Amino acid sequence: MTTINTCTSSTRPGSPSTGDTLFETDTESLITYDGSAWKSYGADDGNYNLDGTNVTSVRPLCHFDAEFFNGVDTSGNPANDSSVGASNLWKSRVGSSYLFQETASKQPLYKSSGTNSKPYVLADGGDILVMSESFVLEGEFSLFGIAEADSNNFMCFFGGGGLNQGTYLPTHSNIWCGYGRSYLYFGQGGTSNIALPLTINGGETRAHLCTRDSSSNTRYWLDGDNSTAGQATNTATRIISTVLGVSDMQYAAQGNAYEFMLFNSDLSNADRNALGAYAVAKYGSGNLSFTNY
Amino acid sequence: MKYSIHNTREEAESELQSLDSHFNLPNNKAKSYSTIEEVEGVFRFRVKENGEWKADDIASNVSEVEVSAELPE
Numbered sequence: 001m002t003t004i005n006t007c008t009s010s011t012r013p014g015s016p017s018t019g020d021t022l023f024e025t026d027t028e029s030l031i032t033y034d035g036s037a038w039k040s041y042g043a044d045d046g047n048y049n050l051d052g053t054n055v056t057s058v059r060p061l062c063h064f065d066a067e068f069f070n071g072v073d074t075s076g077n078p079a080n081d082s083s084v085g086a087s088n089l090w091k092s093r094v095g096s097s098y099l100f101q102e103t104a105s106k107q108p109l110y111k112s113s114g115t116n117s118k119p120y121v122l123a124d125g126g127d128i129l130v131m132s133e134s135f136v137l138e139g140e141f142s143l144f145g146i147a148e149a150d151s152n153n154f155m156c157f158f159g160g161g162g163l164n165q166g167t168y169l170p171t172h173s174n175i176w177c178g179y180g181r182s183y184l185y186f187g188q189g190g191t192s193n194i195a196l197p198l199t200i201n202g203g204e205t206r207a208h209l210c211t212r213d214s215s216s217n218t219r220y221w222l223d224g225d226n227s228t229a230g231q232a233t234n235t236a237t238r239i240i241s242t243v244l245g246v247s248d249m250q251y252a253a254q255g256n257a258y259e260f261m262l263f264n265s266d267l268s269n270a271d272r273n274a275l276g277a278y279a280v281a282k283y284g285s286g287n288l289s290f291t292n293y
Numbered sequence: 294m295k296y297s298i299h300n301t302r303e304e305a306e307s308e309l310q311s312l313d314s315h316f317n318l319p320n321n322k323a324k325s326y327s328t329i330e331e332v333e334g335v336f337r338f339r340v341k342e343n344g345e346w347k348a349d350d351i352a353s354n355v356s357e358v359e360v361s362a363e364l365p366e
Contacts, residue, residue: 083345086322104316104323104346105339125360126294126339 004030009052009073012038026052031072040072042094054278056271058263060144061135062092064099064243065259066119067282069110071098077119080112084121085129099129099243108244114256115148115205116284121244123253125154128245134160135240135262142263143177143210143240144275146283148256151202153181155255157210158262159246160239175238176246177210177220178253184220186210186232187251194220194232205258205288207279213266224276224291258283269293294360296337297352305329305336308353312340315351 007013008026016033024031028049029042042048048059070076071091078088085101088110092098101107108127114120121129145157156178177186179200186194200206200222209221216235243260245252261275269292276290299305312318312326319325326346327338340348340355349355 081344083322086324102324103328104318104325105327105341105348107323107344107346109344124294124342126341 007031037070037075038072048094050274050278051281053281054274056274057268058265058271060094060261060263062097062131063094063259063261064090065093066090066110066121066257067259068093069119077112078110080110082110083107084110090121090129096132098132100132101127101129108257111256115258115287116282118258118283120148120256120258122256123155123244125252125254128159128247128252129243130247131241131243135264137175137212137238137240137264139212139216140214140264140266141212141238142261142265142267143208144261144263145208146205146258146279146288147208147253148205148258149179149200149202150255153179153200153202153255154251155179155253155257156245156251157208157243157253157257157260158240159242159244159251175240176251177208178251179206179208184208184222186218186220188218188236188238194218196220198222205256205283207276207288207290209267209272209275211266221272223289224272225293226291294358295340295342295349295355296358297340297348298335298337298354298356298358300335302329302331302336305338309338312348312352315348316346 004023006023006025009024018033018035020033022031026049028047029040031038031040048056069090071093082088084090085107090099106127109122111120111122143158147155156176158177160175175188182199184196184198207223212218216233218232240262241247273292280288280290297308309327316326329336329338340352342349
């Protein structure tokens with residue numbers, strides 16, 4: 001039996017040789033040095049270690065985190081005010097998917113320091129990022145996002161095919177979730193299935209979780225458990241293919257996006273609370289509050 | 294948001310081509326500057342107001358277009 005040496009994300013070897021491979025205990029990933037950078041390979045299933053402390057029992061399909069823009073560490077973070085989408089691809093911390101945009105006027109900007117000094121991606125209402133691979137949601141799912149509202153106060157997290165488009169996906173697959181000036185929205189099939197009155201003010205950083213459970217009930221939660229969570233029932237298969245808007249540029253986001261996570265399952269309360277603890281620890285308890293489920 | 298607005302598609306395409314040329318597109322940062330859309334009888338494309346693609350100060354016929362940021366209940 002071969003035993004691979006271990007390290008953590010903060011104790012990686014300082015002068016590695018090409019091919020060096022270790023097991024990183026805090027991220028539960030194998031890492032290999034390719035001569036210029038570390039490449040990380042996580043398990044296809046099992047736990048997902050968010051930050052070395054908080055762990056979910058299931059792994060997301062994708063996790064786009066502005067703090068780890070290259071999907072691995074902070075070494076690949078773009079310069080402040082760089083455009084995101086072509087030469088700067090936003091890579092998932094899980095799997096191999098990435099976000100891109102090849103049209104200049106639709107590229108959001110990378111910002112180095114926002115809430116609690118964490119980086120984010122600024123969308124100005126005409127930007128959208130497309131996923132390198134689409135994710136098909138046939139049953140349960142969970143969409144998790146952290147965003148800071150701007151004064152215009154509109155943000156779409158995940159999106160799918162648009163209402164009147166044919167570029168990426170057929171119309172019937174459309175899906176999106178996000179918030180407007182005074183509502184949380186979850187839309188699918190061309191209608192807003194959830195329009196939950198709830199004001200979000202400019203400058204507020206909030207944790208959004210949209211879930212569909214085994215009974216096909218979809219709910220939208222803000223900052224953890226709350227009694228006003230909206231609910232809708234819809235069993236249709238949905239396809240996620242964009243972030244910051246829907247693929248035909250509807251519902252384009254205006255605000256600061258910190259991270260997005262997509263799971264192909266409903267989450268246990270323990271896992272939801274792990275996401276909340278992770279968000280509070282990362283963005284600061286004074287900036288983001290979370291009510292455990 | 295700001296748009297460069299034109300009466301004909303040809304005018305819009307010509308202006309968009311001039312921006313592509315200005316920014317030396319396509320290159321490794323973008324393949325094109327913007328996309329033309331027909332709205333209420335005019336042809337327009339969006340121009341950036343900040344960042345490396347800022348063009349609201351160099352494109353022609355630029356106007357602010359009010360885009361609804363709120364959805365119905």
